[in-house]
Amino acid sequence: MAKDSVPPISLPGEINIATRALHTELNRLITTRLPLGLPPFAADPTLYTTGLLHFAHIYLTFESLWADLLPATLPGPAASPPTSPLLSFLLVNPYSEPELFTSPPSPHIVAFLHTLRPKGLIRSGRLKRDLEFLTGLHPTDFEVLLAQYPGDKVAEFCTHIRRRVGNKPHVLVAYAWCYYMAVFSGGRYLRAELLKAGNAFWNTGTEDEVPKEDKETLRLEDKGLSFWSFPGQHDGLDIKEAFKARLEAAETLLTPDERVDIIEEAKTIFKLSASLVEELDQKLGTDLEKLKLFNAAQRHQVEKISDQSVTVTPNMAKTVGTWLHRPEVTGTVVALGCLACVALLRFGY
Template sequence: MSDPTSLPGEINAATRSLHTTLNRLITTRLPLALPPHTSDPSLYTTGLLHFAHIYLTFESLWNDLVSAPTSPPTSPLLSFLLVNPYDAPEMFSSPPSPQMVRFLRTLRPKGLTRSARLKADLEFLTGLHPTDLSVLLAQYPGDKVADYCQHIRRNVKVKPHVLVAYAWCFYMAVFSGGRYIRSELVKSGDEFWRTNTGPDTSTSTSSQLPLSESGLSFWSFLGPHDGEDIKADFKQRLLAAESFFTPDERIDVIEEAKSIFKFSAGLVQELDEKLATDLEKLNVPERVERPQPETARGEKGAHVRPTVVLSRKAVMWWRRPEVTGAAVALGCLAGVALLRMEF
């Protein structure tokens, strides 16, 4: 558990109610992206494509900030080519201070970033060549995705320290809630993840790799400790923010964390709108939590996963192909991981 007076502790406290709001949108979705409700990973892939823009945008901006001035942008399609300088002139303002650049350069341990793994998974799941995948990712799948990415670029340019909010929310989500998601995804079996995953996957090099390296590598970390060493290193490095950030910068980071949850909920809602769904009219009972033995607060294992009960009508509604689509998989990514953060 994080110290409630630390920056991570304050982020957790400030976003707790937003966790609950997002939870209402996604708790029914994770099981429905997997067998027996679907026979291949296309639903998961659709959601991953929709949500990949967020990781790729903030990580590419981060890399561009800490790179040498003469270095080319790490992801020009996402960082610059989609930006209209007349619509966002603030994005071409003065660079961050050398002190801020040094802090951001040393904050992320090796093995923490997810962009390369995201792209590898998408190449495997879609069967696209890396160049074709880059072209696909250069197009926003929805207005709210575009708004989210523009918000990230605008705020990072003016207040680069808000990248800490993205690091804490999204990386810690993969460490904590992501472990639960990964365990559920892996239960579907190797055959499921290699079904209809692209025209060339049967003969490609990636098809010969384990899912932890290609297909579901986003949720995995290199090394014998499955990322626990990386997590501990990241949290230790983040302690420097306690003395480095000014009070105003600290507030900026906390407020940005709130925006992360609001924008993520907006992505789920956008998908529902595009699919002509109406969650309010679903006959889905409120989640039911089975009684659990009391556990000391803060004790390892105290986090209890709720049991979700769905009516048969709701399950059949979700199984309609036009409904399950990206909404199911995006719920897994945007919501479950963030909501199951155990810091």
């Protein structure tokens, strides 16, 4: 049922206000760990790949559920096929979670979701391409890897997504806003920082799997780091504006209860994203006490460099200070979850 009037605060604005504290905490978790996954502290992209795989399951789950909702008979852009056959239900036991298969969505929500995402926005295909390159696995072995959860918290998050979307598919709007706008807001900056690691870093471990001619002709933006890139001449700016314009329809389309559902789901997204960072810490034994000492030393170095008016190089403490203060990155913490793997060094340097 359509709403009678547009509320004084936009839906994205309400989400941002409601999630501010959670946003800040997740930002702290990630920004303190980010530098450790790149040179000079990491010799290869193993940590990045580990974290990317953890968060990739979240994208693969909500995007495939979204695709499952969209019948090809609706007008408008054609529905994108799932990136893997029945991926949204690949790890689901229908006997233990029967409600996932019995909650038909309302037609007006399906119609809205059908047109919300512009072409080029979906990330699952790029995530799979990046991970296949970074892991160096044969396509068959890679599908086997994706057919299992890398951690209990990942499984819990994906189960939560399926249950929530199964009962209230309009909460997909929360995932769209949190995850897509995050990549838009700071993706270009993030990509630039990652690219500074160089081809040798990102090609480590793929010497036997990737043909020499591919290494010479493919850009990192098209293989290991394609998640952070968008098709077209505008590097995603046109896609971002189209997405925001289409999202405006939600202001008059959603009922008050549906609106509350979306805002509450956004809060949950931040909480569960933080739980993935914590699981990564536990999985690879991050020494949190040493992490505190490391970041304290980095902050001291930032202050010292600032006092001396010295230009900071990419491999110096600039990374921490910059990430903590850049406003465009403050809006990207959910997507930055894909870099949470940087927390996982065992501090053997």
